[in-house]
Amino acid sequence: MFHNPRLDTARAIPVPSDLPREVAGTLPTVQVLTHAVADATVDQAVDALLQRPCKRVFFLNAHCANVAARDPLYASALRRADHILPDGIGIELAARLRGNRLTANLNGTDFIPALLREAARRGLSVFLFGARPGTAERAADRLIRDIPGLRVLGTMDGYDDAQDEEAAIARINASGADILLVAMGVPQQELWIDRNAERLNTRLNLGVGALFDFLAGNVRRAPAIVRKARMEWAWRLAVEPRRMAGRYLIGNFTFMARAIGQLVPRSRVTDLVKRTLDIALAGAGLMALSPLFALIALAIRLDSPGPVFFTQRRVGKNGCAFRMYKFRSMHVDAEARRAQLLDNSDREGVCFKARNDPRVTRVGRILRRTSLDELPQLINVLLGHMSMVGPRPALPEEVAAYPARALERLSVRPGLTGLWQVSGRADIGFDKMIDMDVAYANSRSTLLDLLLIAMTFRVVLTGHGAY
Template sequence: MTYLPTFDGPLTPASPLRETYLPNLRTTLVDATAAETIATLLAPGRRRVNFMNAHCFNVMARDRQYATAVNSADFLLPDGIGVALAAKMTGHDLTANLNGTDFIPKLLQEAAKMGKSVFLFGGTAGTADKAAAQLTQNIPTLIIAGTRDGFEQAQNDAEVIADINASGADIVLVALGVPMQELWLHRNAPYIDAELTMGVGAALDFFAGNVTRAPAWIRKAKCEWVWRLAQEPRRLAKRYLQGNFSFMARAAKRTASTLTPASVANRLLDITVAATALVLLSPLLALTALAIKVESKGPALFTQTRIGKNGRPFTMIKFRSMVSDAEAQRDSILAQSDREGICFKSKSDPRITRIGRFIRRASIDELPQILNVLRGQMSIVGPRPALPSEVDAYPKHAFGRLSVKPGITGVWQVSGRADVGFEQMIEMDLAYASSRSILLDLILIGMTFRAVLTGRGAH
């Protein structure tokens, strides 16, 4: 579950299919796994869907009619490394790249299990038929309700709509290319009986074998655009070379316009402190990892999903201070918590190793989070990063603590840590979020040394 800000103030649980507004792209993209997206798209109800890559955003920037068509769709799916990089500029690591050539066969496979049929519309003469033959070969139970090419058979909208509706198709894939397919759907989707309509670009050409996919290792390296450019340099050079550059430049410019002196100063402080600490503490980090490995089986580092700014999940890194199967044992010892409220803490937690007790007491177990800071997922100073299960149980006012990045240290950490109750911790975090400044962060960093030396609440 991801938590997104609402327009009326506090953060609240989002719908099963998450969406993220990206100011540098000026639109809202689906941010979910392929499986989550497919489940939502195939659920009862009418939906219009577009895939969005860098080229689509370039067309949006110069074609207002196309921009209107795109943003009127029910869901926009992120497609390509360019969109992922542009999202990352504003601190969003999109969950998945939902490019149509990989995503659509998965969607149709699930549709086939549900007995849903698909209509293929687009491509040159014969392309839709070849794509249909290949899809049914790969998915034998898939029902092809009908096909129609995107040239001679696409001249009359009324005829196309009548053909699609007569077929009884549940899903319509429109492959007319950008921007024609989005404009066509914006104009005609309300008159189509199918529940799901999608603009799919060149997908039918790939399914038909007209265009060859890049080898798996190139796709894994997120360089399929290079393969496509090598195949069709004359047609794609402007789109991929000039287009990708202009898209990234425009995204960077818009991102820069949203930055404030305070946010830049905070990030510079994070990078400076984290990089310096990584260099100076590297011998201690190495010795700690060795000690953990000597005492017990399992990796020296422990990773866990935590909830970051604006409810974004991220993988937090710590030194392992417990036995390797600690997570499996957690439910059985929840009743032993020494702390009231949602967050579990126990001084006598049987899962903690001897080395683990020492590194917890000295706060050494938290040091690998320096890497989370350098990645931009955490700050040096901020609220404690919460577990998803804890956030699921938050009272409404507690979501306000997710409005800033979680930190390695903070008000709660220097005020007693586990000795501080849940409600008091929330009040501390909300106060910090509303009044954070460089001066406050420097004071809290200084107070952290005292907290580490006293070890209060560290267990």
């Protein structure tokens, strides 16, 4: 155990008794993701931590927030903290997204020495627990050199000394230290403090990460100019690229995406991802299938007179009309003949479908059977009229005949494929189709879209329900 007997006689300065317990030592906070982060100057934070017992004080940076998002035990420990101190540019940027500006960056490497200087002035002592064997002792030597009057009453490493938790707690309590610094890394140090806080006699317990390594000289800090530019993370990435790449490259991006996602409603995020996926798939599809488009166009022109493409007015999201593109699979007088065939529909409900529609051309039957006639709708997807996945785009006269519950299917963009298309297409009755479309509109997600796109290939190959 590290011990400095020449400093044992220092007398503690009592906390002023005229400050109410519920007021003394409190700090204003700013919400960052789901965490209430202290918003204060260094001096204010130091005074708050030393005013009254703080059993759990943790630092929060982007990496910590990412760990908390996937570790419920660590997230719970953060919720029970007396104070969470902001550490790093990521937390500051996340706060700014909510319109807040943090008063100071209270990163542990700079904040803890300031805390210990005031602790020494008040006659308070400290115990160092964690890091590799020998590191806490060297860190203690450095602190005593840098902070006159500081009493370090003991050290333990985070390996052999930490194996017996009961013995470690007894040793810390026996030292009589006022402050405990725990350096075991995130989230082990926070979990250790959270688990044992009420059994410790120390009045202030902090998880301090790599602080001991910096103090002991095991890890070199970034130059002052880099720290001032708030780019210390880039320095650590350059020094330890293999170990820090995941934390700072992938991790920082993940953290900021989560921070932005907290501000944007989940439905907006889903819509943004969906539109990005639509553009990517439709653009790639049009380029890859351009030779097939040329062959289909040639076959249509050779089979029957008329244009290659068929356009028709359809109803899209929120009832907005648009022109939908298809390869022409019918004779040019198909629309004029539609009214004569309505009584011969093979499908119940307002949507007309005939298995042996006389208006369909020879090439058109092949195109419909293979769903190739739908491919030009990739253009509608790029234009934003449609999506890769969604309800079937309806005709205006069909929408005019909709029952009230069917109108909910117009709350999303119509799709090139969708739930009803992969479940039987024309074999699905109108009422069941509406149930499927409304269910999709209420539960759409990127994962569901990808699943339906994958299922579409199977349906197209079998031709089930296509006519």
